[in-house]
Amino acid sequence: MKDFFKNKGIKVAVALAAVLIVILMSTFLSAGRSNLFANIFRTVTSPFESGLSSVADYLEGVYDYMYGFDKLKAENEELKAKIADMEKAVRQAKISNDENDRLRELVNLQVKRPHLVFEDALVISWNSSNWSSTFVINKGSSSGVELYDSVITESEALVGQIIEVGATTSVVRTVVDAETSIGALIDRTGISGVASGEFTLMGENRLKLSFLPSGSDLINGDTVLTSGKGEVFPQDLVIGTIVSTQKEESGLNWYGIISPAAELSKLTQVFVIKEYKLSEE
Amino acid sequence: MTYTRHKIKRVLLHIILLLVLYILQTSVFTRLRLFGVYPMLLPLAVVGIGLFEEGLWGGIWGIAAGVLCDISMADSFLLFTVTLTVIGFFTGFFSEFIIARGFPSFFVLSVISLILIALLQMFKYLVFYKVDFMLLSKVALYQTLYSAIFIIPVYYPVRRVTRRTRA
Numbered sequence: 001m002k003d004f005f006k007n008k009g010i011k012v013a014v015a016l017a018a019v020l021i022v023i024l025m026s027t028f029l030s031a032g033r034s035n036l037f038a039n040i041f042r043t044v045t046s047p048f049e050s051g052l053s054s055v056a057d058y059l060e061g062v063y064d065y066m067y068g069f070d071k072l073k074a075e076n077e078e079l080k081a082k083i084a085d086m087e088k089a090v091r092q093a094k095i096s097n098d099e100n101d102r103l104r105e106l107v108n109l110q111v112k113r114p115h116l117v118f119e120d121a122l123v124i125s126w127n128s129s130n131w132s133s134t135f136v137i138n139k140g141s142s143s144g145v146e147l148y149d150s151v152i153t154e155s156e157a158l159v160g161q162i163i164e165v166g167a168t169t170s171v172v173r174t175v176v177d178a179e180t181s182i183g184a185l186i187d188r189t190g191i192s193g194v195a196s197g198e199f200t201l202m203g204e205n206r207l208k209l210s211f212l213p214s215g216s217d218l219i220n221g222d223t224v225l226t227s228g229k230g231e232v233f234p235q236d237l238v239i240g241t242i243v244s245t246q247k248e249e250s251g252l253n254w255y256g257i258i259s260p261a262a263e264l265s266k267l268t269q270v271f272v273i274k275e276y277k278l279s280e281e
Numbered sequence: 282m283t284y285t286r287h288k289i290k291r292v293l294l295h296i297i298l299l300l301v302l303y304i305l306q307t308s309v310f311t312r313l314r315l316f317g318v319y320p321m322l323l324p325l326a327v328v329g330i331g332l333f334e335e336g337l338w339g340g341i342w343g344i345a346a347g348v349l350c351d352i353s354m355a356d357s358f359l360l361f362t363v364t365l366t367v368i369g370f371f372t373g374f375f376s377e378f379i380i381a382r383g384f385p386s387f388f389v390l391s392v393i394s395l396i397l398i399a400l401l402q403m404f405k406y407l408v409f410y411k412v413d414f415m416l417l418s419k420v421a422l423y424q425t426l427y428s429a430i431f432i433i434p435v436y437y438p439v440r441r442v443t444r445r446t447r448a
Contacts, residue, residue: 125307125308125311125353126311127307127311127353127354127355127356128306128307128310128311128319128321128353128354129319129353129354129355129356129402130317130318130319130402130420130423130424131354131356131402131403131405131406131420132354132355132356134354134355134356163355164355171355173355178406178410178412179356198412199406199410199412199416199417200412200413200416203317203420
């Protein structure tokens, strides 16, 4: 190596100087354009650079996709959770709204009937017997419900009477059940009688008004109320309306068929009368 | 150990069967009246269990089904508990010694049981409320016919449960 430079030192130096001069001249002469060497270098390397760039772009795309997918997935999960929360809030709002309506009805009822103490309850099931008409409500002795308490609707229509009390549920016998018997009076005339369920009428959702004094004035459309006699049911609850009048078997007296004021087949909410005064003063 | 597990499985399957029929009877078919009546499913299950098990087990499951029926019907104070116990016991007893364990026996015993139950339900109204016999008979007939529709749908699950547990 030393010999090479000793022997040909001047020639090498001249060649390097020439190359430098060419480079410098090329650079000065190009004036804003790529110089010769840069052109050559870039021409040679550009396919590789292009290939590498494509690979890099592809990998970047894959990374972006992966990262973006994860991000979208996370965002999707987050949105789903938000929707679930909102749906829950809507459901809760509906429940609260329903409860609000029920409490408003209870307040209205309480205002109209200050001498009665109510407990609102929901119908949870109807019994499956073909021989009686009863249903179960979601309130029992823990809510102060007692045996033989009266049960009404928000419009003060008599539904029936509690015949069985559990801790959290009670059984209500409806007004059309064959074992029901209620002291009644006709609102228009004030004449008293007994409204009672009959097996023959139970299937038609009707009950009978009988034991009316002979010669009683009874017409279709008459409203029948509780008389309060017998101290079982409070006074002036609406039992129903007379839909037909017929003669007793003896042929001496008339009796009426009552259509209950409470729509028994559509009951969802009822009110149990826990306390009442025997007559309004 | 296997025997105990087998017994537990058998009890659990019978409990599930009775509960499913109870839910159907009290929550589903109370919305599906036919001729103004509801069907009765639990007595059919008791007949089936009694038929494929022995008398004692028929009686035991009869008590369980009877209690469920009495719970679901406020007017039937212990009527079903007593009746279904008797039906379960005698069905099991007959199937051990007299009758074959198959669908014809199940059908006949189910119909007899349904008629017996309807007659017992009629009794109170006939004697204490003097309700017209023909009217009561009509309700009893409709109840028996509507319930009888479920003899086949109840037979196969009951047979499957009892056969699986007897195997």
